[in-house]
Amino acid sequence: MPLAYRLSPKTFDEYMGQEHILSAQKPLRKLIEQDQLRSLLLWGPPGTGKTALSRLIAKKTASGYLALNAVIAKTADIKMAIEQAKVNLTRQQKTILFIDELHRFNKIQQDALLPDVENGLITLIGATTENPFFSVIPALLSRSQVFELKPLSTKHLKIIFEHALQDFIIATYQPRFEAEAVEYLMLQAQGDARKMLNILETAVLSSKKKQEITREFVQTILQTKGVPYNENEHYDTISAFIKSLRGSDADAAIYWLAKMLKGGEDPQFIARRLIIFASEDIGNADPQALILATSLLDATKFIGLPEIRINLAQVTTYLATAPKSNASYLAINKAMALIDKGVLYEVPDHLKKSGQKKYLYPHDYELGLVKQEYLPESVSFYEPKQIGFEKIIKKRIEYVKKL
Structure with a gap:
């Protein structure tokens, strides 16, 4: 059993990161604690705690836990999971169906989940590294809540690191990690707790008892050369x-x-x-x-x-x-600064959804241009430079302003 699995959190206090969705007063935390959860889509990079959170939810809600990996699972596997959920229901137990890499399921496989997500037989928790708004079918999206998980901070990784040293297998080696080795390990993890734990476990299991584990030793594990890089x-x-x-x-x-x-x-x-x-x-x-x-x-x-x-x-x-211009960057900063100052323009009547009769449709006019106000003429944000393609844009803006 890998170290990352052995350290899977049993309580919210043990779960590191994701305070933006799991701190005490957040809606998701309350739904879990009140056992009122609907299906979830957890979106985030590897090692951010998607699988760990699904297990924690199952534990907190005393639900049956079934897991599939969409990379290898077939429609028949989904049907088997549904049948097991029916068995669980006869025992008055809810079922959480966790599907890792949900975006790897095709439309037919995702469709197969719909009826039992709809009727509540299963609470689906889908994990994905891809934007679910592009990779998950709309019908499944509409029946699920989407939460984005973020890479773990160095602070959280270090807490997990210290916890890992207390693991019953790791502790038998009594490893001593050099400070630079720990720093290098955090850097290599890039916010991925599973990656950090895998490197740590490999380093410890390939070392001698009470051995000092140096940065160079970790680099040997990772097969990287000793370039100074803290x-x-x-x-x-x-x-x-x-x-x-x-x-x-x-x-x-x-x-x-x-x-x-x-x-x-x-x-x-x-x-x-x-x-x-x-x-x-x-x-x-x-x-x-x-x-x-x-x-x-x-x-x-x-x-x-x-x-x-x-x-x-x-x-x-x-x-x-390439030619350089920061004109777009400056434009959005100017616009946001203006709003921050409290300058809030009303939408002109002819631009409102209800103002179709007053709106002049540019395509009805020669060259697709017609004079009408979108903001006061005195307001200007975008000032293209005399370089690259912006030279052409600048000329076009000057032409439009002369209308």
Whole structure:
């Protein structure tokens, strides 16, 4: 039985993270404690506690617990689970059906769940790493509550780490973890408790009794080379990477990318930062940048190291050499700052849902343009720059304003 399973929380006090949905006064916590729960969809990255929460809910509500993995389960497995739920009902026991990777079920398999979710025979708890609003059929979505789980903080990971050292198997080794090894372990986990526990367990079980477990030993377990890369390096290197991109220095950006990868940085973390950069620092100067960066994040879900380094390098060099503009970034900040100051414009009558008769439909006019007010003319947020595609946008805005 893996360490992560042995440490599965038995109480809410033992469950780490997700305070935004599970603290004492939150609706989900109350529904669980009052045994009034309806079906749930738990959406979040690996190792954030989706499976652990499903087990905890079953324990708290004294429900029967059935689990399927959508990667390997078939429709016949769903039917068997439903039959077991019927047996549980004869014993006056509710049934929780937990389905991991629910997004991997096709439409037919998801449809098969509907009748018994609807009639309450099962309380479905679906876990998914994909956005359920895109990966789960609407009929199942409408019958479920969706909660997003977030990566665990370093604080929570350290509490779980200390708890793990008290595990009856781990404790027999009496391991002594060097401070740098713990820090490195937290960094490698990237908010994933299961990943951290798996590394910890492997390190301890492959060590000698009372052995000091160093950063280098953990790196050996992970088969990574000893590039200095602690928490400070993590933040400093990503900062240098982004600033090199902003400064259009492709060589520097590639170097910092290489250092992050050699230090064990998560490629998905890098990809997400590139997506932000594409809109914040390039924007409409090169709209292709966001498309390319978003495609990179998709690639990280299907391709691992070492090959993903090539995709990362391609997008890094493209973004570094692309024309730069922060005009969109500045525009939304200006608009939000104006609202924060209490400037709240009323929606003009002709723009309201009920104002169709007064609204001038642009497509009915030459060039798809017609003069009408959307906000007072004195209000301006977006100021495109004279660079890249924004030069064309700037000319078009000037043309429209002259109407």
